[in-house]
Amino acid sequence: MSVFTTVTPDEMSARLKHYSIGSLVELKGILAGIENTNYFLTTSHGRYVLTLFERLTMQELPFYINLMSHLARHGIACPAPIANLRNELLTELNGKPSVIATRLAGESVMEPNANHCAQIGEILAEMHLAGQTYEGRMKNLRGPEWWTSTAPEVYPFMAPADAELLRNEVHFQSQHRFDKLPVGAIHADLFRDNVLFDGERVGGLIDFYFACNDVLLYDVAITLNDWCVQDNGDIDPVRAHAMLQAYNAVRPFSDAEANAWGVMLRAAALRFWTSRLYDLHKPRPAEMNKPKDPAHFQRVLQHHIARDPKTLWI
Amino acid sequence: MSVFTTVTPDEMSARLKHYSIGSLVELKGILAGIENTNYFLTTSHGRYVLTLFERLTMQELPFYINLMSHLARHGIACPAPIANLRNELLTELNGKPSVIATRLAGESVMEPNANHCAQIGEILAEMHLAGQTYEGRMKNLRGPEWWTSTAPEVYPFMAPADAELLRNEVHFQSQHRFDKLPVGAIHADLFRDNVLFDGERVGGLIDFYFACNDVLLYDVAITLNDWCVQDNGDIDPVRAHAMLQAYNAVRPFSDAEANAWGVMLRAAALRFWTSRLYDLHKPRPAEMNKPKDPAHFQRVLQHHIARDPKTLWI
Numbered sequence: 001m002s003v004f005t006t007v008t009p010d011e012m013s014a015r016l017k018h019y020s021i022g023s024l025v026e027l028k029g030i031l032a033g034i035e036n037t038n039y040f041l042t043t044s045h046g047r048y049v050l051t052l053f054e055r056l057t058m059q060e061l062p063f064y065i066n067l068m069s070h071l072a073r074h075g076i077a078c079p080a081p082i083a084n085l086r087n088e089l090l091t092e093l094n095g096k097p098s099v100i101a102t103r104l105a106g107e108s109v110m111e112p113n114a115n116h117c118a119q120i121g122e123i124l125a126e127m128h129l130a131g132q133t134y135e136g137r138m139k140n141l142r143g144p145e146w147w148t149s150t151a152p153e154v155y156p157f158m159a160p161a162d163a164e165l166l167r168n169e170v171h172f173q174s175q176h177r178f179d180k181l182p183v184g185a186i187h188a189d190l191f192r193d194n195v196l197f198d199g200e201r202v203g204g205l206i207d208f209y210f211a212c213n214d215v216l217l218y219d220v221a222i223t224l225n226d227w228c229v230q231d232n233g234d235i236d237p238v239r240a241h242a243m244l245q246a247y248n249a250v251r252p253f254s255d256a257e258a259n260a261w262g263v264m265l266r267a268a269a270l271r272f273w274t275s276r277l278y279d280l281h282k283p284r285p286a287e288m289n290k291p292k293d294p295a296h297f298q299r300v301l302q303h304h305i306a307r308d309p310k311t312l313w314i
Numbered sequence: 315m316s317v318f319t320t321v322t323p324d325e326m327s328a329r330l331k332h333y334s335i336g337s338l339v340e341l342k343g344i345l346a347g348i349e350n351t352n353y354f355l356t357t358s359h360g361r362y363v364l365t366l367f368e369r370l371t372m373q374e375l376p377f378y379i380n381l382m383s384h385l386a387r388h389g390i391a392c393p394a395p396i397a398n399l400r401n402e403l404l405t406e407l408n409g410k411p412s413v414i415a416t417r418l419a420g421e422s423v424m425e426p427n428a429n430h431c432a433q434i435g436e437i438l439a440e441m442h443l444a445g446q447t448y449e450g451r452m453k454n455l456r457g458p459e460w461w462t463s464t465a466p467e468v469y470p471f472m473a474p475a476d477a478e479l480l481r482n483e484v485h486f487q488s489q490h491r492f493d494k495l496p497v498g499a500i501h502a503d504l505f506r507d508n509v510l511f512d513g514e515r516v517g518g519l520i521d522f523y524f525a526c527n528d529v530l531l532y533d534v535a536i537t538l539n540d541w542c543v544q545d546n547g548d549i550d551p552v553r554a555h556a557m558l559q560a561y562n563a564v565r566p567f568s569d570a571e572a573n574a575w576g577v578m579l580r581a582a583a584l585r586f587w588t589s590r591l592y593d594l595h596k597p598r599p600a601e602m603n604k605p606k607d608p609a610h611f612q613r614v615l616q617h618h619i620a621r622d623p624k625t626l627w628i
Contacts, residue, residue, distance in 0.1 A: 019388070019389065020385075020388045020389050020390055020440035020441070020443055020444040021388075021389040021440075022436070022440075044436075045389065045391065045437075045515075045516070046389070046391075048389075069387070071334075073383070073387075073394075073396070073397045074333070074334045074335075074396065074397045074398075074399075074401075075333060075334050075335040075359065075360070075362075075396040075397075075416075076334055077359065077360075080387075082387070082388065082389040083387045083388045083389075083444075083447075084388075085388075085443050085444065085446065085447070086447065087388075087447035102389075122336070122358075123359075126334035126335075126336075127334070129334055129399050130334040130397075130399065132399065133397075133399070133400065133401035201359075202359070
């Protein structure tokens with residue numbers, strides 16, 4: 001159950017008087033959330049999602065909320081935050097920062113085919129291009145600095161050979177930085193469960209709360225590592241090529257990006273291996289969710305290390 | 315036929331590379347337009363309308379385009395202009411200012427009932443509230459100054475008694491100005507053909523190209539004069555009360571507005587009587603549309619003059 005902060009229908013009706021989206025029809029808690037409280041909000045004018053942020057603050061949130069607003073204005077399918085009568089996207093409700101955003105149609109596709117992957121490649125490239133004019137700035141809070149300081153915290157919990165692999169990869173990444181790669185606003189967590197498909201078409205991208213400014217190719221690698229992976233942690237080259245070609249058709253990759261591809265695939269796997277190890281071995285006190293299996297991303301990483309990355313390039 | 319400026323599929327495909335809304339599926343001219351060229355634009359991501367402006371300039375258009383963008387951001391159902399990769403809503407295409415905006419669902423309801431009128435009252439009030447934070451400024455180009463200078467141009471074409479009525483009303487309005495009424499961004503042309511209903515729900519407001527800053531109650535009067543009128547030019551009190559009560563529930567009318575109501579109803583009728591007389595007697599050289607009957611708004615005005623406006627108030 002993940003309605004951490006209750007909003008009553010009366011409170012919602014009162015709040016809606018500060019918006020231009022009609023009166024309350026239904027307010028229904030969403031159980032699927034992990035970090036935030038979410039409600040499906042139906043008004044006389046349409047369908048929305050109310051989010052109350054349980055962790056992120058009024059100071060941290062504008063980067064994410066304004067990014068969604070910017071992307072929606074560019075026609076990228078994502079939740080469009082609704083401004084209130086004071087022209088604010090973000091307001092406090094029952095002591096928590098809150099946002100009302102449009103509700104997207106569709107549901108996650110957990111067994112995507114090459115067509116799904118091509119559409120994800122296309123919209124990811126479009127998002128990267130549309131994000132080039134976004135003025136918000138946020139460092140990657142799960143970047144090299146983070147994994148370099150976090151990995152040592154989990155070594156003690158790991159089998160020696162696994163810890164050695166992790167240590168070596170952190171070192172490898174520190175020796176292979178790329179300063180000449182295109183950067184911009186990235187989603188940084190565009191896994192299958194963060195995309196809704198409305199039939200065969202992308203209904204929208206959701207959950208922008210890991211978004212930041214970083215290398216665009218890194219975002220491609222994160223996305224591909226999830227969408228194009230097989231159960232054994234190896235990448236399906238058919239889906240991978242479909243995604244990369246569709247991306248390249250919208251934003252052509254540079255030579256520097258081609259050269260960095262193998263390192264980026266490994267970096268993307270390292271980031272999630274590390275965070276899953278950390279969530280498993282160092283859970284936050286209030287954490288109620290079953291931690292995800294870190295070994296999956298260890299296998300993804302090992303396949304990447306063993307592979308010639310050119311075989312996964314366009 | 316009202317595709318004044320042709321856009322080929324090749325030109326459209328090239329233009330779409332500057333946006334984030336996918337690739338061209340279909341481009342289809344809309345015959346219904348009067349002043350602008352409009353195309354239904356379908357891309358791999360969705361349905362849009364491409365408008366090329368035949369009369370309004372790059373200097374005049376930002377007020378209207380930014381107003382639509384502002385209202386859409388507030389959840390008001392209206393075309394949302396899409397920003398291109400340079401973050402511009404408005405660009406030149408084939409020598410004309412152009413905009414790509416979301417395409418709304420629904421169609422006009424030409425014989426509205428009280429339920430339709432209540433929904434129009436509600437969304438008009440919401441639009442007025444959401445417009446309070448809009449920073450664009452545009453004077454009413456069809457306001458008292460305009461009708462005072464325009465009416466004399468049509469007197470020579472009119473039967474003496476009709477001209478006398480018009481002259482008297484222009485004078486009456488000049489003697490009854492209200493400085494204390496709430497003002498803001500108004501649509502100023504929210505006739506039935508400028509609203510789409512998607513089933514029983516408002517699909518959206520369109521055609522903001524008479525929008526301006528003026529008295530909010532004047533916008534209510536313009537809207538009511540069209541939506542609640544009967545064939546004989548008299549107002550249907552059932553529909554009128556439905557509209558006014560729904561409006562009042564969102565933005566309560568002030569005492570000053572109650573007192574000004576009769577004058578506003580007459581002003582709104584005068585404005586369209588005058589413009590229709592002008593279009594009939596002084597058509598622009600390129601005008602291809604059959605002029606609308608001015609006598610309709612003469613009858614609307616005469617009914618308003620004869621009536622106690624309190625009978626049409628909430």
